[in-house]
Amino acid sequence: MDPILFFDLKTQAKRLRAGIEKRLHAVLDHGAYINGPEVAELERTLERLTGAPHALAVASGTDSLVIAMMGEDLGPGDAVFIPTFTYNATCNAVLMTGATPVFVDVDPATFNINVEHLAHQVEAVAKAGKLKPRMVVPVDLYGLPADYARIEAIAARHGMTILADAAQSLGGAQKGKSVGNLCAMTATSFYPSKTLGAYGDGGAMFTNDPARLSRWASIRWHGTDDARKESVMVGLNGRLDSMQCAVLLEKLTVFTEEIATRRRIADAYRAGLGNAVTLQHVPEGSESAWGLFTITVENRDRFQAELAEKKVPTAIYYQKPLHRHRAFAPFAPREGELKHAESLSGRIVSLPFHPYLSEAQIAHICDAVRKAA
Numbered sequence: 001m002d003p004i005l006f007f008d009l010k011t012q013a014k015r016l017r018a019g020i021e022k023r024l025h026a027v028l029d030h031g032a033y034i035n036g037p038e039v040a041e042l043e044r045t046l047e048r049l050t051g052a053p054h055a056l057a058v059a060s061g062t063d064s065l066v067i068a069m070m071g072e073d074l075g076p077g078d079a080v081f082i083p084t085f086t087y088n089a090t091c092n093a094v095l096m097t098g099a100t101p102v103f104v105d106v107d108p109a110t111f112n113i114n115v116e117h118l119a120h121q122v123e124a125v126a127k128a129g130k131l132k133p134r135m136v137v138p139v140d141l142y143g144l145p146a147d148y149a150r151i152e153a154i155a156a157r158h159g160m161t162i163l164a165d166a167a168q169s170l171g172g173a174q175k176g177k178s179v180g181n182l183c184a185m186t187a188t189s190f191y192p193s194k195t196l197g198a199y200g201d202g203g204a205m206f207t208n209d210p211a212r213l214s215r216w217a218s219i220r221w222h223g224t225d226d227a228r229k230e231s232v233m234v235g236l237n238g239r240l241d242s243m244q245c246a247v248l249l250e251k252l253t254v255f256t257e258e259i260a261t262r263r264r265i266a267d268a269y270r271a272g273l274g275n276a277v278t279l280q281h282v283p284e285g286s287e288s289a290w291g292l293f294t295i296t297v298e299n300r301d302r303f304q305a306e307l308a309e310k311k312v313p314t315a316i317y318y319q320k321p322l323h324r325h326r327a328f329a330p331f332a333p334r335e336g337e338l339k340h341a342e343s344l345s346g347r348i349v350s351l352p353f354h355p356y357l358s359e360a361q362i363a364h365i366c367d368a369v370r371k372a373a
């Protein structure tokens with residue numbers, strides 16, 4: 001059996017090498033390293049993949065969040081509701097606009113934003129009257145889409161927009177619709193280990209609103225007008241270069257197949273682990289993209305050590321909820337308010353996960369997990 005890797009980027013690179021080289025040589029031949037034809041080709045391919053009417057390629061997942069928030073003119077006095085159990089980029093993006101992050105607890109079964117607690121936090125902010133509820137940013141944790149229908153109902157009651165942080169969930173779906181097309185705005189990341197990963201940084205944004213698309217395109221290019229002659233709003237350099245688009249286009253030729261393989265491996269894990277550990281609950285009608293396969297265990301240090309002995313690497317996403325980070329502590333609510341996230345951060349652990357795990361490796365991992373649990 002080959003050594004088990006937590007993420008395996010090399011096997012796919014070997015498989016796609018000839019096609020990727022051809023694509024990269026085409027960029028070298030035309031020389032349009034910025035805004036080459038690959039950028040629009042990638043955007044149209046992502047639209048077909050997700051069913052979202054408009055896609056825009058950007059420089060990173062973080063930029064996709066920042067540009068979407070800038071596009072809504074977020075600023076001081078605005079409240080943005082985010083789950084506390086996510087990557088720090090979700091919160092950094094809010095703070096970069098000058099808006100205030102309001103932390104929301106997570107659901108103990110799905111690990112995604114807790115809709116009851118969201119409703120409670122929104123009511124509390126509206127009642128206090130200091131901040132205006134403006135936006136909810138659900139995060140599709142580990143690839144599982146958040147509960148968009150119920151979040152939409154809360155957002156609509158308070159005139160808020162929804163921006164999905166789908167950095168981990170491209171390839172997921174809900175009620176027959178793909179991630180990218182589940183709410184008003186979606187941001188995703190092409191960090192190399194994501195379900196669709198570049199060979200460097202990258203990201204994309206999705207919307208059904210042409211007015212939003214046009215603002216985002218301007219912000220992505222320093223806030224200039226279509227002719228790029230005049231600044232019409234504040235912007236930044238959020239472009240995705242032609243080389244990364246070329247790599248992504250080649251990877252997209254196997255993306256749907258890889259997502260199907262991820263699902264098969266997740267099913268094999270779920271069958272193989274039985275009741276030995278607690279799994280992330282996938283609600284009826286939702287399909288995870290399986291960006292990560294994450295379980296909870298009670299004695300995590302011992303569990304990880306036993307798996308390491310059997311050459312099964314594990315990782316923790318995330319060690320601390322955001323409100324426990326020094327940079328975000330000023331926005332922490334009263335002690336005990338975010339109890340599910342507190343509890344989860346001490347118990348979650350992710351198993352090796354990528355579409356190139358062999359059956360023998362999966363069997364070995366399941367066996368090791370069952371024994372260590």
Ligand SMILES: Cc1ncc(COP(=O)(O)O)c(C=O)c1O
Pocket residue numbers: 060061062063086087089090139165167168188189190191201202203
């Ligand atoms: C939930 C979440 N949001 C945002 C990001 C930021 O994406 P990027 O690293 O491409 O800027 C990540 C990346 O890991 C993420 O997992």
